[in-house]
Every structure is written in structure tokens, then in C-alpha cells.
Amino acid sequence: MFERLLPHMRVKTIYDIDLHALKEQGMKGIITDLDNTLVGAKVPLATPELVKWLDVVRDLGFKVVIVSNNNETRVSKFAVPLNIPFIHAARKPWNRAFKSALAVLDLPAEQTAVIGDQMMTDVLGGKRMGLHTILVHAISPADEGIMTRFNRLLERVALSRLRKKGLWPEEDRK
Template sequence: MFERLMPHMRVNTIYDIDLHALKEQGIIGIITDLDNTLVGAKVPLATPELVKWLDVVRDLGFKVVIVSNNNQTRVAKFAEPLNIPSIHAARKPANRAFKAALTVLELRAEQTAVIGDQMMTDVLGGRRMGLHTILVNPITPADEGFGTRINRIMERFVLSRLRKKGLWPEEDRK
């Protein structure tokens, strides 16, 4: 059961993702979480570094959509200046928002990666939909809301089980 929470790839930040390797795997779409994945949870707009990264992503031919459990005001204020489609109040890990994101991207699941900082929402939801899952370390864990803090407690439990099975290295995140 815990294997459904294991990402296909783990990286420190989005900037550590090998975009060329994703393309070689046939992945041309990216569904990305917003808070603590692209920027800290309290950062209202994209950083210059993120804007550059998104330019590279687009130059390589990737399609991108932001899928967030956050509210419309937060998500739209962030996504609109970047000209990136978004889905707010996603209720990840439910399938509905991931299906909607695939429709927006006009891609199939096997052509798409989901990037996020939470095993219980981004990885579980992505794996259930057949997406390539990439787990990043949260940018500013101290700024997380109550629901995310509960998810982090569950993640620690899952990680302890995965470590006991030898499926997750001791020195890695969390």
C-alpha cells in the first residue's frame, strides 16, 4: 500500500529536475503544485529564478498547468501573470483536478508528470492517475497550514515504514 506514496523521482527543488530526461521518457506535460513547490507558501508572485525556469520549460516544449488545493484568489494571482492555466481548490489527491489538468494540457497521463511537495496529495493523486510523480522538498515548511501539517505527520509515519522495508534512504528528506 505504501508503494502508492512513493514518487518516481525525488529532488530537492524543481531546478534539480532533468527536463531533458523527462522528454526522453515521452513526458511533455507538467502538472505542478504551487505552494512550497514553485515558491514558498506565503510568496505571492513568481521569483525571477522561477520565471527563468518556466521559460526553459516552455522552450523545451512542455505544457504546464498549476493544480493547487489553495483558493482561487491565491492561485489566479500567481498563475495569471505567468500566463499559465490553473486549477484551484483541487482537493488533491482526488482524481477530478488531475483529470481536468490533463484536459487542459490535451495530453494523456503517460505523457505527463506531476510535481509537488506532498506525498499524501501530489504523489498519491498522481500515482492513482498513472502520472510520472516527482517529489520536491518543501520550500518553507514553517509556513504550512493546518491540513498540510497533518499530512506531514502522516508522511513521517509512511516514511518510517518505507525505511524499515529498505525502500527509502535514511538520510533523505523529512
């Protein structure tokens, strides 16, 4: 059961993702979480480094959509200046938002990666939809809301079980 929380790839930050390798694997689209994936949960706008990364992503031909469980005000203030489509109040890990994101991208699941910082929402939801899942470390865990903190507790339980099964290396702590 806990194997459903195993991402296809684990990296420290989005900047550690080998975008060329992702493209070689046949990926054409990226569904990305916002808070603690692209920027800290309390950071209102994209950093210059993130803007540059998004330019590289687009230059490589990837289509991008932000899928966030956060509210419309938060997500739109971030996404609109970047000209990135978004889905707010996504209720990840449920399928509806991921299906909507695939429709926005006009791509099938097997050509789409999902990037996020939570196993319980981003990885589980992505794997349920057949997406390539990439787990990043949370940028600013101290700024997380109550539901995310609860999810982190569940993640710790899952990680413990995965480590006992030898599926998550001990030195690779989240």
C-alpha cells in the same frame, strides 16, 4: 500500501529536475503544485529564477498547468501574470482535478509528470492517475496550514514504514 506514496523521482527543488531526461522519457506536460513547490506558501508572485525556469520548460515544449488545493484568489494572482492555466481548490489527491489538468494539457497521463512537495496529495494523486510523480522538498515548511501539517505527520509515519522496508534510503530524508 505505503508503496503508493513512493514517487518516481525525488529532488531537492524543481531546479534539480533534469528536464531533458524528462522529455526523453516521453513527457510532454507538467502538472505542478504551487505552494512550497514553485514558491514558498506565503510568496505571492513568481521569483525571477522561477520565471527563467518556466521559460526553459516552455522552450523545451512542455505544456504546464498549476493544480493547487489553495483558493482561487491565491492561485490566480500567481498564475495569471505567468499565463499559466490553473485549477484551484483541487482537493488533491482526488482524481477530478488531475483529470481536469490532463484535459487542459490535452495529453494522456503517460506523457505527463506531476511535481509537488507532498506525498499525501501530489504523489498519491498522481500515481492513482498513472502520472510520472516528482517529489520536491517543501520550500518553506514553517508557513504551512493546518491540513498540510497534518499531512506531514502522516508522511512521517509512511516514511518510517518505507525505510523499514528498505524502500526509502535513510540518508534521503525529506
